[in-house]
Amino acid sequence: MLSLHWVIIFTFWITSLICLIILNYYGRQVLYFKKWLTRAWLIVFLFSGALGYQFQLPTSYAFNFSNHFLENDQLQGEIIEYQKGKGKYDKAILEVNKIISPYREIKVQGKLLCYIRTLDTTFSEGQIIMVHPQIIDIKNKHNPGEFDAEKYWNTKGIQKMVFLSSDNISILGVKQTFSSWWTRSRNYLKQLIKDNIKPEHQGLVIALSLGDKSDLSNEKRELFANAGAMHVLAVSGMHVGILLWFIKLIFRSFKPLRNRNTYLYFAIGALWCFAFLTGMSASVTRAVTMFSILGVGQLIGKRFFSLQAIFASAFILIIFNPLIIYDIGFQLSYLAVLGISAFYYPILNLFGTKYTLINWLWEGSAIGIAAQIGTVPISLYYFNQFPNYFFITNIGLLVLAFVAFIGVILFFVFHLIPFVADGLILANNFIFDTLSGFIAGINQLPGEVSKGFTPNLLHVFVLYLLILAALYFWKKMKLKQFNLTTVFLFVAALMLIFQREYNKSKSELVILNHYKKVILIKENRKLFIVQEENNKIKEDDLAYLVNGYEQRNGVVGSRLSIPIDKELSLRDDIRIRRNSSGIKIEYHDQKYFLAQNMSKIKQYSDYKIIAGNWNPWMNEELADFSTKERALIIKP
Numbered sequence: 001m002l003s004l005h006w007v008i009i010f011t012f013w014i015t016s017l018i019c020l021i022i023l024n025y026y027g028r029q030v031l032y033f034k035k036w037l038t039r040a041w042l043i044v045f046l047f048s049g050a051l052g053y054q055f056q057l058p059t060s061y062a063f064n065f066s067n068h069f070l071e072n073d074q075l076q077g078e079i080i081e082y083q084k085g086k087g088k089y090d091k092a093i094l095e096v097n098k099i100i101s102p103y104r105e106i107k108v109q110g111k112l113l114c115y116i117r118t119l120d121t122t123f124s125e126g127q128i129i130m131v132h133p134q135i136i137d138i139k140n141k142h143n144p145g146e147f148d149a150e151k152y153w154n155t156k157g158i159q160k161m162v163f164l165s166s167d168n169i170s171i172l173g174v175k176q177t178f179s180s181w182w183t184r185s186r187n188y189l190k191q192l193i194k195d196n197i198k199p200e201h202q203g204l205v206i207a208l209s210l211g212d213k214s215d216l217s218n219e220k221r222e223l224f225a226n227a228g229a230m231h232v233l234a235v236s237g238m239h240v241g242i243l244l245w246f247i248k249l250i251f252r253s254f255k256p257l258r259n260r261n262t263y264l265y266f267a268i269g270a271l272w273c274f275a276f277l278t279g280m281s282a283s284v285t286r287a288v289t290m291f292s293i294l295g296v297g298q299l300i301g302k303r304f305f306s307l308q309a310i311f312a313s314a315f316i317l318i319i320f321n322p323l324i325i326y327d328i329g330f331q332l333s334y335l336a337v338l339g340i341s342a343f344y345y346p347i348l349n350l351f352g353t354k355y356t357l358i359n360w361l362w363e364g365s366a367i368g369i370a371a372q373i374g375t376v377p378i379s380l381y382y383f384n385q386f387p388n389y390f391f392i393t394n395i396g397l398l399v400l401a402f403v404a405f406i407g408v409i410l411f412f413v414f415h416l417i418p419f420v421a422d423g424l425i426l427a428n429n430f431i432f433d434t435l436s437g438f439i440a441g442i443n444q445l446p447g448e449v450s451k452g453f454t455p456n457l458l459h460v461f462v463l464y465l466l467i468l469a470a471l472y473f474w475k476k477m478k479l480k481q482f483n484l485t486t487v488f489l490f491v492a493a494l495m496l497i498f499q500r501e502y503n504k505s506k507s508e509l510v511i512l513n514h515y516k517k518v519i520l521i522k523e524n525r526k527l528f529i530v531q532e533e534n535n536k537i538k539e540d541d542l543a544y545l546v547n548g549y550e551q552r553n554g555v556v557g558s559r560l561s562i563p564i565d566k567e568l569s570l571r572d573d574i575r576i577r578r579n580s581s582g583i584k585i586e587y588h589d590q591k592y593f594l595a596q597n598m599s600k601i602k603q604y605s606d607y608k609i610i611a612g613n614w615n616p617w618m619n620e621e622l623a624d625f626s627t628k629e630r631a632l633i634i635k636p
Helices: 006-027 031-056 149-154 178-196 199-210 218-227 237-253 260-277 282-299 306-320 322-326 328-348 356-383 390-414 418-444 457-475 479-505 539-553 598-604
Strands: 074-083 089-101 104-107 111-117 127-131 160-165 169-174 385-387 449-451 508-511 518-523 526-532 557-562 567-571 574-579 582-587 590-595 608-611 632-634
Touching (some): 089 127, 178 260, 199 418, 237 282, 260 282, 282 328, 306 322, 328 457, 356 385, 457 479, 518 567, 518 574, 518 582, 539 557, 557 567, 557 574
Antiparallel strands (some): 508 632, 518 526, 574 582, 582 590
């Protein structure tokens, strides 16, 4: 779709729309045309989404700022997103609206990704700023397993980025908007948490209640991911469900409030307030939109099936933002709710007792299993890992996540009442101590997570096709076909495991694309990450650089460093030696030299010379290989 011009798509769209109008007119009179109406609507919806998608891309803007920006120009725009960083830089998205120079002023469009090195100035959403940037393209480093930044930002309509310092940004004013009010409210609640909750839990509390994971440590993220509890940190349908239950409990507890319409009006309003407060993430917007459709249907005397509400909410979100279909949260959210819709009752009916507590736990577990069935293939594609104890985690979270979320909501509501607030602070600290301890305990279990799964899109599609086929044959009571489909599903899953074992066992040498020398050596199911002793990368930066590779290959790297004029021997046929001219690598029967100083390069005529960004001035014509554009991967 990216290669099609919008005029072509518009032609198809207007043609399909005219056909729909004709069919809609004659279809009500001629029975033959009625069956084509649904198909015509579907085609119009598809082309509407495709057309909207094209208009969202930066290439569709005639006055995109990148097409008119010159070296000495300044940009004026509004900060529409702002996120505090853990290091020196904060991240912002600037909606550019004007190019200014001494000789011209042009109204433009487009978004710019900004990394701002903050000093004393504080920035926030809604501010109008002017900057003098050096704009660069968003490009991948093409290191194995890296995050695909180009694709991610392109799906958000952003292709350019800039690094700025706060002392060369001029704040022109503040634009008061609907979203900026919610941003200020969110920041107020974040500060409330930071002033009252234990430091070790602040990031977790903010993530669980407000959906902002910027204050969450990498260690905490990894613990929750390994336990299969990341949905607790991303405000989602689970949070909406808990909030709905809490609102219903309040309305049932007070007789004057026991009115269905009053409850629905209040619930819909409260949920949308929660969605705006948490930043309108794809998952919470999906849940709130679905409930709104169901609630409005009841108010006007209509009833919708759950699938109708699911697809209607998806259609509404895609119409407003076609690029949302590329949002991982959107995909996971809808696949999870489709999994629950399809598999919840078949799983629930497999087990039942006369004990209410056990049945309640099983109901919650059935929801978790059904959601897992819906999301496992796509999760393996994106994250390359599977939490082996997700079932135990879900049982624990049935209670802990519920109590934690309601505890924070109560604290927000009653924080101005001194004694009540003090009690809620103590309670919340205890609850989050327990929640963190539970997640840490799951991570202490042997084999808590399996990493190294790398299915391609075709494999993911086949898995979903087989899952749907198995469900269909189960419901139709076609046992023979169900058993056959189950066998195929088992084989497809087995192929995933074989691929994982291959990823873990393969051997290779990788020279990363980085401004410092970073060497990965994977041998005998072990990974060694080698750096120069006096020129190492900070641990957080190194983790960001190699985590994707570790995830995809199911290994954890050992950090090694080489002093100058020393040799590192990993095996008899794998040696690394460093001197003032660079690093010599003997890898099985191959020899490579990472050149730093070109004056003595003739001494290494029997080595293959590798150039890289650690020496940007080196003449690449003198090198056999270069890692300035992408990593170099060498097989034994």
